[in-house]
Amino acid sequence: MNRLLLIISGVLISIIVSAQTTQEAAIKSIYDLELTKGESYSMLEYLTTKIGSRLSGSPGAAAAVDWTRHVMKDFADTVWLQPVMVPHWVRGKQEIARAVSKRSGTYSLNVCALGGSVGTGPSGISAEVVEVKTFDELRALGAAVKGKIVFFNRGFDMTRINTFSAYGGAVEQRAMGPSEAAKLGAIGVIVRSMASGPEDYPHTGGLRYAPNIAQIPAVAISTNHADQLSQLLKDEKNLTLYIETHCKTLEDAPSFNVIGEIKGSERPEEIIVVGGHLDSWDLAQGAHDDGAGCVQSMEVLRLFKQLGIRPKRTIRAVMYMNEENGLRGGTEYAKQAELKKEKHLAAIESDRGGFTPRGFSMSGTEAMKTKVRSWKAMLEPYGLTDFNQEGGGADIGPLANQGVALFGYLPDSQRYFFLHHTKEDTFDKVNKRELELGAAAMAALVYLIDVNGL
Amino acid sequence: MNRLLLIISGVLISIIVSAQTTQEAAIKSIYDLELTKGESYSMLEYLTTKIGSRLSGSPGAAAAVDWTRHVMKDFADTVWLQPVMVPHWVRGKQEIARAVSKRSGTYSLNVCALGGSVGTGPSGISAEVVEVKTFDELRALGAAVKGKIVFFNRGFDMTRINTFSAYGGAVEQRAMGPSEAAKLGAIGVIVRSMASGPEDYPHTGGLRYAPNIAQIPAVAISTNHADQLSQLLKDEKNLTLYIETHCKTLEDAPSFNVIGEIKGSERPEEIIVVGGHLDSWDLAQGAHDDGAGCVQSMEVLRLFKQLGIRPKRTIRAVMYMNEENGLRGGTEYAKQAELKKEKHLAAIESDRGGFTPRGFSMSGTEAMKTKVRSWKAMLEPYGLTDFNQEGGGADIGPLANQGVALFGYLPDSQRYFFLHHTKEDTFDKVNKRELELGAAAMAALVYLIDVNGL
Numbered sequence: 059m060n061r062l063l064l065i066i067s068g069v070l071i072s073i074i075v076s077a078q079t080t081q082e083a084a085i086k087s088i089y090d091l092e093l094t095k096g097e098s099y100s101m102l103e104y105l106t107t108k109i110g111s112r113l114s115g116s117p118g119a120a121a122a123v124d125w126t127r128h129v130m131k132d133f134a135d136t137v138w139l140q141p142v143m144v145p146h147w148v149r150g151k152q153e154i155a156r157a158v159s160k161r162s163g164t165y166s167l168n169v170c171a172l173g174g175s176v177g178t179g180p181s182g183i184s185a186e187v188v189e190v191k192t193f194d195e196l197r198a199l200g201a202a203v204k205g206k207i208v209f210f211n212r213g214f215d216m217t218r219i220n221t222f223s224a225y226g227g228a229v230e231q232r233a234m235g236p237s238e239a240a241k242l243g244a245i246g247v248i249v250r251s252m253a254s255g256p257e258d259y260p261h262t263g264g265l266r267y268a269p270n271i272a273q274i275p276a277v278a279i280s281t282n283h284a285d286q287l288s289q290l291l292k293d294e295k296n297l298t299l300y301i302e303t304h305c306k307t308l309e310d311a312p313s314f315n316v317i318g319e320i321k322g323s324e325r326p327e328e329i330i331v332v333g334g335h336l337d338s339w340d341l342a343q344g345a346h347d348d349g350a351g352c353v354q355s356m357e358v359l360r361l362f363k364q365l366g367i368r369p370k371r372t373i374r375a376v377m378y379m380n381e382e383n384g385l386r387g388g389t390e391y392a393k394q395a396e397l398k399k400e401k402h403l404a405a406i407e408s409d410r411g412g413f414t415p416r417g418f419s420m421s422g423t424e425a426m427k428t429k430v431r432s433w434k435a436m437l438e439p440y441g442l443t444d445f446n447q448e449g450g451g452a453d454i455g456p457l458a459n460q461g462v463a464l465f466g467y468l469p470d471s472q473r474y475f476f477l478h479h480t481k482e483d484t485f486d487k488v489n490k491r492e493l494e495l496g497a498a499a500m501a502a503l504v505y506l507i508d509v510n511g512l
Numbered sequence: 513m514n515r516l517l518l519i520i521s522g523v524l525i526s527i528i529v530s531a532q533t534t535q536e537a538a539i540k541s542i543y544d545l546e547l548t549k550g551e552s553y554s555m556l557e558y559l560t561t562k563i564g565s566r567l568s569g570s571p572g573a574a575a576a577v578d579w580t581r582h583v584m585k586d587f588a589d590t591v592w593l594q595p596v597m598v599p600h601w602v603r604g605k606q607e608i609a610r611a612v613s614k615r616s617g618t619y620s621l622n623v624c625a626l627g628g629s630v631g632t633g634p635s636g637i638s639a640e641v642v643e644v645k646t647f648d649e650l651r652a653l654g655a656a657v658k659g660k661i662v663f664f665n666r667g668f669d670m671t672r673i674n675t676f677s678a679y680g681g682a683v684e685q686r687a688m689g690p691s692e693a694a695k696l697g698a699i700g701v702i703v704r705s706m707a708s709g710p711e712d713y714p715h716t717g718g719l720r721y722a723p724n725i726a727q728i729p730a731v732a733i734s735t736n737h738a739d740q741l742s743q744l745l746k747d748e749k750n751l752t753l754y755i756e757t758h759c760k761t762l763e764d765a766p767s768f769n770v771i772g773e774i775k776g777s778e779r780p781e782e783i784i785v786v787g788g789h790l791d792s793w794d795l796a797q798g799a800h801d802d803g804a805g806c807v808q809s810m811e812v813l814r815l816f817k818q819l820g821i822r823p824k825r826t827i828r829a830v831m832y833m834n835e836e837n838g839l840r841g842g843t844e845y846a847k848q849a850e851l852k853k854e855k856h857l858a859a860i861e862s863d864r865g866g867f868t869p870r871g872f873s874m875s876g877t878e879a880m881k882t883k884v885r886s887w888k889a890m891l892e893p894y895g896l897t898d899f900n901q902e903g904g905g906a907d908i909g910p911l912a913n914q915g916v917a918l919f920g921y922l923p924d925s926q927r928y929f930f931l932h933h934t935k936e937d938t939f940d941k942v943n944k945r946e947l948e949l950g951a952a953a954m955a956a957l958v959y960l961i962d963v964n965g966l
Binding site: 086089090093094216217219221254255414416439440441443470472473476489490491492495 | 540543544547548670671673675708709868870893894895897924926927930943944945946949
C-alpha cells in the first residue's frame, strides 16, 4: 500500500470509529436518562390504574385518547388525532357456564365471551358437548356436530421456546373455530384459553365470523377447567353444557389514533414511526397489552426532546386504536399515509409486553436487515441479541406494501401468555426496569435509523 | 487433496455431525420433558409455601434438610447429609425506627436489622444522624461521627444494565459499613437498602463485623424512606434517630448440606456438581433466593433419571447450607472434597433467581471456556447467549483452588433486586416457564460436560 492510500485509509477508519463512538455515546445517554429519570413507568401507572381498560368504543378508550394527546403535547412538536370508526362490542353481565352431569352433578366453569361473539341472551344455550383438538377432527365428525356445543381443546405446544410460536399454533381455534363449528350446525363453541400454564381464569380475544355462516356464541374456558371438562367427558359422553352470555355488538363508534411528531431537521419528509395500540381488552388494565408499548413509544419522543437530540428525519409516535378487535386504526393510518403520499422509512411496533429486551424482528429487504445487524455490537450490551426473527407487528403491517421497513420490539416471551387478554394484565405485573429497557431499546433503534438511514 | 484423505475427512465430518445431532436431540429431550412434565415448580411450591423461610439454625432450615433428602431419594442413586455447624442468628421482635424532628414531628421508618447485627435491646438507641455516601466521606468526618448514627445512603448505579454490577457497587456499605462507622465511634448504622427501585420495604442481608472493633447495631432502610430521611436531614441537620432491634446471635447450631448423587457409568471418580443454597433469609419464603436454584439442581438429577440418561461421570446435586450468613456449607463441602481426594471436574451454581435464561458465567482455564463456547450453537435456541462473564458462585467458590471449572447460571437480572432479601421473595413471584427453562439449561450444560468432558 502506498503512503497516500495508507493515510486515506487511516483517516477513513478514524472517521468510522469516531462515528461509532458518537453513536455509542448517544445510545448510552438514552439508556442513562431512561434508567434514572424515565417516565414510561409513571405514564403506564396513570394509563392503567387511573384510566384502566380501553376496549374500542368504551369510555376508557375515549379517556385514553384524551390523556395521550394531553401528555404528548409536553414533548412532541405537534400532536393530532386521526379519526377512525371502530367496532363497538360490549360484554354485558358476567358469563355463566355449567357442565351438567347426570351422574355426578353440576360443575361451574370459568369462562368469558370471546370478543365479537354474539350473546346467548338470558335464556342461555344448553346442549351436549363434542370435544375436538383440530379442525380435521371436527370435520370428520360431520353431522354428529349438529345441535351440539363444540369444545376446542388443543393446548399450547409447551415445548416451543418462543411462546408466540405456541400461540400461533393454537389461536385458529379461537379465531375461526366458531364459524368452522357453525358450518356443521353447532349451536355454540367453548375454546381452551390461549395460555402458557395451568390457570383458573379465562383468556378472551377476538373471533372472526366467516361471511354467510350462522354466528354462534363462543366463550373461552380457563385451562384448568378445560382439563376438568375433558375429564368429565371421558366419564360421560352425553354430558350437557349450559352457557349464558350477554355480549353484543353495537353500532360502530367514532374514535382516533393519537399521533405525536418531532419534525426532522434535514429530511423532514422521511418518517420513522414508533407505536403501540391504545385499546385493550375489557377484563383488566391492558398493562402489558399494550399499555407498555404505548408509553414506550411516547417515551421515545420524550427522550429525544429531553436529550436535545434533534433528529434528521421526522419521528412519529402513533397510538393505534382498535388493534384487538378490528385493526381499524392501523389500517386507517396506512391508508392516510398513502393518500397523503407520505414517505415512511421505517415503522417499529411494541406489542409483546413490557418484558426484558431480547432484540427486534425485521421485515424488509435483505440489504436493510444486513445494515441493522451491522449495529449489533452497539446494542448487545443492552441485552439486544436477537435480530433473526421475521416480522413487524399487526398495526404497522398495513404499511408493508408501501415498502416500509418494519420492526417488532422483541421482549422475552415467557410471561406473556400467563396474562394476555385476562384479568391478570395489570400494572403490578410490569417491572419498572424491564419496561424502561424496552423504551430505551426503541429509542436507540430509532436513533440509529435516523442517523444512518436504512 | 487425495482420494483417501477426502474419504477420511468425509467420515470424520459425518461422525462429528452425527455426534452433534445426538447431543442436540438429547438437549431437546431435556427441555421437552421439563416444559411438559417438569417438577421444579411444584417442588418449589412445597419448599416455599409449606416450609417457608429457612435461615440457618431455624426450624425451617431443618425442615428443608429433611424434605430435600426425602425428595431426592426418588431420583438419586444415593442421598446423604453432610454435617456442618452454622451461625444461628435470630431477629426477634419487629424492628422500630423513628426520625424525630424538633420542627415537624416524628416519622416512622421501614427498617429491618441486618443479618448478624447485634440488637439495641428494648431501650433502643437514640442519636443524631450523619449521612454519607462513601467510606472516604465517612473518614473525612473523623471525630464528628462519634456518638452518632451513620446513615449510608449510596444507591445503586441504575445505569448499569447488569443489576449485579450495581449491587456490587453498593454492597460494601451493608457488609463493612457497620465496622467502618464503629472505628470512628459511631453507635449505630442505618443503610439504604440494596435495591433496584423505589420501594417501601427494607432489604436485609449479612454484615461482617471486623475483628477487634466494637459491634454496633445496624439496620437497612427502605429506599423510599432513605430518600425521605435524606430530605429531612437537608432541612434539619440535628434530627435524631431512634432505632430499636431485638436480634441476637445464639450458639452455632448443627445443620447439613444435602447431597444427592447419580453414579457415573464410565468415569465415576469424576464429579460434576450442580447446586443452590437451601438456607434463606427470614423475611420471606426464599423463592428466588435460592429455592429456585435448589429445585433446579434437584431437577437436573430427576431429568437424567426420567430420560434414562446414564451419565459417564458422577452427577451430584448439592443443597448448601448457610450461604446467606456464613458460607459454612460451601466451605465444608470443598474441605471434605479435598480430604477425600475427590476429583471434581465442574461445579455449577444457580443463585441469581429463577428468571428467564441468559447464559452461564465461567471461571477456569481459557481452553475450558473455548470448549464450552463451542457448544453455543446448541444452547442459543434456548435463549442461552451470554458466555462472556467471569465467575461461578459463592457456594462453589471454595472449590476453585482444587482446579475445578466453575459455572454460574445467569438468568436475566432485572427483577432480582426488587425482591432480594425482602418480604417480597415469595413463590408467586416465580414464573413456571422461566424456572423450568433454568432447570433445563443446567441439565443441558451438565449433559454436555458429561459427554464431551472439559
